[in-house]
Amino acid sequence: MQVFKAFIKVMRKKLSTAFIYIGIFLVIAVSMTKSGQNPAEQVFKSVKLGVVVFDEDDTPESRTLREFIGTRHNLKELEKDTDVIKDTLYMGMNTDIHVIMTIKKGYAERLRAQEYDDLFENYHIHDSYYSILVGQLLDEYVSSVRAFQASGRPLSDAISDTERVLSAETKVTIRKADGEQNSEETSPLFDDYFRYLPYILLSVLIEVLCPVLLAMGKKNIRYRTNCSSVRSSSYTLQIILGSTLLVVAVWFVFIIAGFGVFGMFHGTAWFSLLNSFLFAMIAVSLSVLIASFNPSELVVNLMAQILGLGMSFLCGIFVPMEWLGEGVIRFSRFLPAYWYVKANEIICGKTAFDGRQLCVYLMIEAAFAAALGLLAMVVRRTKYGRAAQLA
Amino acid sequence: MFLHNLKYELRTALRVKDLIFWLILFPMFLGIAFKIAFKNIYTNVAKTAVIPVAVVETQDDPVLHQVLEAVSNGDDALLSVQYVDADEADRLLEAEEVKGILNADGRLSLTVLQSESSIYEADVEETLLRNFAEQYNMTNDVARECIASDPASAQAVIESLTAEIKPVTEVPLTKGNPDFMIEYFTNLLAMVAMYGSITGLHITIQNQGNLSKLGARKCCSPTPKSVSLAACLLGSMIVQTICMVISVTFLRFVLRIQFGGNLGLIYLTSVLGGILGLSFGFCIGSIGRFQTGTKTSICFGVSMLCCFLSGLMIGNMKGIIRKHVPWVNKINPAAVITDSLYYLNIDSDYRRYIVTVITMAVLSAVLILLGFLMTRRKKYASV
Numbered sequence: 001m002q003v004f005k006a007f008i009k010v011m012r013k014k015l016s017t018a019f020i021y022i023g024i025f026l027v028i029a030v031s032m033t034k035s036g037q038n039p040a041e042q043v044f045k046s047v048k049l050g051v052v053v054f055d056e057d058d059t060p061e062s063r064t065l066r067e068f069i070g071t072r073h074n075l076k077e078l079e080k081d082t083d084v085i086k087d088t089l090y091m092g093m094n095t096d097i098h099v100i101m102t103i104k105k106g107y108a109e110r111l112r113a114q115e116y117d118d119l120f121e122n123y124h125i126h127d128s129y130y131s132i133l134v135g136q137l138l139d140e141y142v143s144s145v146r147a148f149q150a151s152g153r154p155l156s157d158a159i160s161d162t163e164r165v166l167s168a169e170t171k172v173t174i175r176k177a178d179g180e181q182n183s184e185e186t187s188p189l190f191d192d193y194f195r196y197l198p199y200i201l202l203s204v205l206i207e208v209l210c211p212v213l214l215a216m217g218k219k220n221i222r223y224r225t226n227c228s229s230v231r232s233s234s235y236t237l238q239i240i241l242g243s244t245l246l247v248v249a250v251w252f253v254f255i256i257a258g259f260g261v262f263g264m265f266h267g268t269a270w271f272s273l274l275n276s277f278l279f280a281m282i283a284v285s286l287s288v289l290i291a292s293f294n295p296s297e298l299v300v301n302l303m304a305q306i307l308g309l310g311m312s313f314l315c316g317i318f319v320p321m322e323w324l325g326e327g328v329i330r331f332s333r334f335l336p337a338y339w340y341v342k343a344n345e346i347i348c349g350k351t352a353f354d355g356r357q358l359c360v361y362l363m364i365e366a367a368f369a370a371a372l373g374l375l376a377m378v379v380r381r382t383k384y385g386r387a388a389q390l391a
Numbered sequence: 392m393f394l395h396n397l398k399y400e401l402r403t404a405l406r407v408k409d410l411i412f413w414l415i416l417f418p419m420f421l422g423i424a425f426k427i428a429f430k431n432i433y434t435n436v437a438k439t440a441v442i443p444v445a446v447v448e449t450q451d452d453p454v455l456h457q458v459l460e461a462v463s464n465g466d467d468a469l470l471s472v473q474y475v476d477a478d479e480a481d482r483l484l485e486a487e488e489v490k491g492i493l494n495a496d497g498r499l500s501l502t503v504l505q506s507e508s509s510i511y512e513a514d515v516e517e518t519l520l521r522n523f524a525e526q527y528n529m530t531n532d533v534a535r536e537c538i539a540s541d542p543a544s545a546q547a548v549i550e551s552l553t554a555e556i557k558p559v560t561e562v563p564l565t566k567g568n569p570d571f572m573i574e575y576f577t578n579l580l581a582m583v584a585m586y587g588s589i590t591g592l593h594i595t596i597q598n599q600g601n602l603s604k605l606g607a608r609k610c611c612s613p614t615p616k617s618v619s620l621a622a623c624l625l626g627s628m629i630v631q632t633i634c635m636v637i638s639v640t641f642l643r644f645v646l647r648i649q650f651g652g653n654l655g656l657i658y659l660t661s662v663l664g665g666i667l668g669l670s671f672g673f674c675i676g677s678i679g680r681f682q683t684g685t686k687t688s689i690c691f692g693v694s695m696l697c698c699f700l701s702g703l704m705i706g707n708m709k710g711i712i713r714k715h716v717p718w719v720n721k722i723n724p725a726a727v728i729t730d731s732l733y734y735l736n737i738d739s740d741y742r743r744y745i746v747t748v749i750t751m752a753v754l755s756a757v758l759i760l761l762g763f764l765m766t767r768r769k770k771y772a773s774v
Contacts, residue, residue, distance in 0.1 A: 017684050021692055027696065028695070031699070086738070125564055133519060138559055139526070142558045147533045150544060150548045151541050165532050165533055168532065170521055171498075171500035173500070207691075298589060298687065302413045306420045309424070314428050331427070
């Protein structure tokens with residue numbers, strides 16, 4: 001086991017570097033989970049937007065309207081500053097404020113005078129459903145007040161009658177799609193953690209494993225090993241053993257961190273372990289493949305980012321798969337992270353639990369790991385074969 | 392002596408081909424990946440589209456036909472309507488060809504499909520359909536109630552309900568590019584700038600006797616360390632500037648990313664960002680006597696963390712940081728670079744942009760100064 005011992009020795013030397021990456025990516029993994037966007041609101045009636053209402057009129061009528069908007073949406077507070085408004089609305093997709101409006105000064109006076117145009121201002125970066133949604137509500141409110149006023153009621157009565165009429169619920173039937181179900185064994189935090197894990201595993205394992213493999217594959221060391229009595233197959237096996245040990249240790253650190261955040265897993269959640277382990281194996285094969293080309297450590301770092309970020313954006317890790325175009329999804333089928341995400345969607349209950357389908361996805365991941373591993377071995381054999389001839 | 396050192400620094404930098412090659416190729420690969428991934432997101436998610444809906448009538452309602460025709464015609468049409476029977480409507484809903492079924496039997500009711508995989512916007516579309524049904528029912532209720540209480544006012548009530556009013560005025564906030572996906576590309580530029588820290592790190596490696604043979608030779612040469620370091624810094628800044636200019640040019644003219652704002656200032660910001668990244672690496676490299684590998688890992692790791700905090704992986708991260716620890720965004724180099732490009736795009740004046748440019752310049756100066764202070768008078772008894 002001399003090669004294995006040498007591997008461990010090199011690994012121990014690189015441990016401080018590995019700890020830096022593991023530490024930083026642990027912070028990133030946990031922060032990602034805690035800040036998860038969880039954009040999928042599941043209950044129809046719970047679609048409530050964050051609405052900021054600046055009440056410039058500050059009359060009983062405007063306050064009543066503000067309260068009415070608060071019954072339909074979540075009222076939020078915000079500093080009335082153009083820069084703050086711009087910053088908030090530009091990221092409207094991701095923050096809890098979606099619409100910012102003003103009840104203009106003279107609102108009550110103008111209603112009394114039966115003037116109904118230009119009562120509100122809606123701050124606007126681009127057209128969005130959010131603005132339409134709140135615009136519809138205001139149209140509805142003003143139209144109703146106007147109609148009640150036209151029937152001869154004073155403004156105060158028109159407003160209270162409007163609120164009464166608008167409080168009548170419209171019947172909405174929600175039909176469940178066939179076969180779909182919620183997974184009660186995972187939580188949104190859990191889903192987020194395992195959604196982001198492929199990026200973390202890919203980045204960390206390439207950054208941690210490649211330097212060790214590169215050190216073991218240095219030309220002089222390789223030449224010495226080639227002329228030693230250690231057989232090539234034994235050498236490869238010992239390297240695989242050492243790599244597996246390192247990978248399992250790193251994977252274990254992130255799983256333990258997962259236990260720390262979510263507690264013990266239940267039911268189908270255990271499949272997440274298998275899914276992430278298979279992806280870790282893919283990351284190992286990829287690392288071995290990259291290391292086979294003997295790049296510099298700097299290039300390894302950049303490759304890790306290109307592969308990690310590229311795959312994450314193309315396969316629905318950082319942005320939901322529903323947001324990606326059909327062409328992108330067709331292309332991402334050739335990437336292993338796509339199958340990880342598909343399996344994760346089944347495990348987290350985002351799509352119907354289908355054990356057979358899950359097995360297929362897991363087997364595709366295993367096939368990716370094996371194929372990349374084989375490719376790495378072919379590359380190594382070709383390169384080292386040439387090195388042996390030279391030696 | 393300075394020019395001599397500068398010449399050789401530039402020649403050395405050009406010989407580290409793989410680093411330069413990858414620093415230039417890296418944003419190209421990721422830029423293409425982003426471009427492909429985000430191609431339709433803005434139109435799919437943020438902008439409004441016509442909502443397909445099936446209408447099932449159990450009794451003929453000509454008023455409903457008129458209303459539906461009004462909202463499904465024109466450039467700003469809200470709905471695309473199909474009049475079908477109940478079975479066909481169910482099939483369309485199951486196949487997700489329509490967002491909902493409007494059932495008209497005197498009052499409007501809505502049927503939607505609760506799909507676990509539906510994204511947030513889809514629910515907003517359903518809510519819009521519910522609001523439409525609600526508005527229609529409300530109009531009927533109000534008309535019925537008003538006419539019942541005062542039949543003489545029937546004409547006025549119907550006129551007031553059907554007349555077009557425009558209570559909401561839209562106030563546009565920017566003339567820039569409103570596509571929030573641009574943030575990912577500005578973050579990519581910030582990442583390239585931050586990876587300039589590796590170039591900065593090389594300066595210290597080449598000047599520290601315990602880290603490189605070249606450093607050992609330089610340490611015992613008669614050239615003052617300050618001159619040698621300044622020449623190295625300037626040479627690396629030139630190389631980093633070239634990398635940044637190529638990155639911006641590729642993103643802007645090959646991938647046609649509309650960053651918004653003045654193009655010259657976008658180049659200026661990126662170049663300043665690159666210098667900031669380089670200064671960051673120079674400062675980190677000057678700390679202590681760690682090995683090259685450790686310093687490289689710190690540079691890559693911290694750069695990655697800075698980019699993560701400025702929203703490279705999760706778009707709303709900068710917003711979260713601004714809410715909870717706003718000072719982090721002010722000193723995070725990646726956040727300062729992305730903020731600068733964001734202000735160029737969104738703001739109509741340069742007030743906030745100038746602040747970020749000054750911040751970049753001051754941060755760079757402070758980091759370089761710290762680097763110099765930590766490097767000076769470093770002596771090696773044996774290397």
